[in-house]
Amino acid sequence: MAERNLSGLMHNNQSFQIKCHKCDLHRLEEGPPVKAELTREQGLQYYRTMQTVRRMELKADQLYKQKIIRGFCHLYDGQEACAAGIEAAINPSDHLITAYRAHGYTYTRGVSVKEILAELTGRRGGVAKGKGGSMHMYAPHFYGGNGIVGAQVPLGAGIALACQYQGNNQVCVTLYGDGAANQGQLFESYNMAALWKLPCIFICENNKYGMGTSVERAAASTDYYKRGDFIPGLRVDGMDVLCVREATQFAADHCRAGKGPIIMELQTYRYHGHSMSDPGVSYRTREEIQEVRSKSDPISMLKERMLSHNMASVEEFKEIDIEIRKQVEEATQFATSDPEPPLEELCNHIFSKNPPLEVRGTSPWSKLKSVS
DSSP states (O other), rough: OHHHHIIOOOOOOOEEEEGGGEEEEESSSSOOOSSEEEEEHHHHHHHHHHHHHHHHHHHHHHHHHHTSSSSOOOOTTTTTHHHHHHHHHHHTTTTTEEOOHHHHHHHHHOOHHHHHHHTTOOOOOOOTTTTTTOOOOOOOOOOOSSSSTTHHHHHHHHHHHHHHHOOOOOOOOEEEEGGGGGOHHHHHHHHHHHHHHHHHHEEEEEOOTTTEEEEEOOOOOOOOTTTTTTTTTEETTTTTTHHHHHHHHHHHHHHHTOOOOOOEEEEOOOOOOSSOOOOOOOOOOHHHHHHHHHHHHHHHHHHHHHHHTTTSSSHHHHHHHHHHHHHHHHHHHHHHSSOOOGGGGGGTTTTSSSOOOOOOOOOOOOOEEEEO
16 A cells, blocks of 8 residues: 555645744734645655654663763753754754754754764764763754853854854854743843844744743743844744744744844743753643643654645654664664773863863873864
């Protein structure tokens, strides 16, 4: 049946009514389109991206519980539509910076599952050579992973300033959570970005809880998309990959047209706790998590959409799932067998282009060298 579908009955293009028709706007005459086009190839690509991030995060959870991954670890499962939708709407040459829940964006910005898991286990083959860990992964045009709450937002505005200065028509996507949204440095960044009309898309990933505190208990106003006051904003469903894509495309066009910054609020949800030390059920019920999983899961929603419009078969999705599981298992093998970086590499890469220099250790007799 699947073969017959593939040969002639599959629909390649489909137009969907998306929740952007319920999109909330601030200081904008009009918002993103209410209909989104989806090709079969795009749909399968988005599914593959989100499912890979999901399986990778579940594997990280397992490795953490086995004490193979140590230290801070913030998982992204539940929020995959944000990363997949944003990446689908910007160019690889555009820039992105986020907070410490960064594994999903590290993957969508082009880093392999193997390098991400090896970084989490602190191995030499990790994306930051095993020295960055969960919160500090980088790639071309991806500036991490930042451990200080809200600290990435001024940096994102600075990257947008560089784009404007170089006149390259690029934008910077600057992400933060609802917990960071009350930080003073955000408002300073908004002010400068608006004054200088910087091509910056400020995106608040509102997953309803800042650590263990619900947004209602932490913020006098939970309309995060209006927080820029004089900066236009929009709020969309962050669980719908098409909605995120259309809204990001709209925001990027706004910035590239020289209209200055824009704020986007993505309403999303994390299935795990804030970090691995948080069981995630002391401030919300298991039923609440289950309800989101059953009604709004980003991966299930896309899959159902495609199946109901005959854009793919159940067998195809199964094949993709098997392939992803195999890829994640192979990456895990590498991440648990690759050697840890040796001591002599500890201080390397302090500077990018510099002759080797001696670095003072914690004791006078430890001789350490830094090589660029």
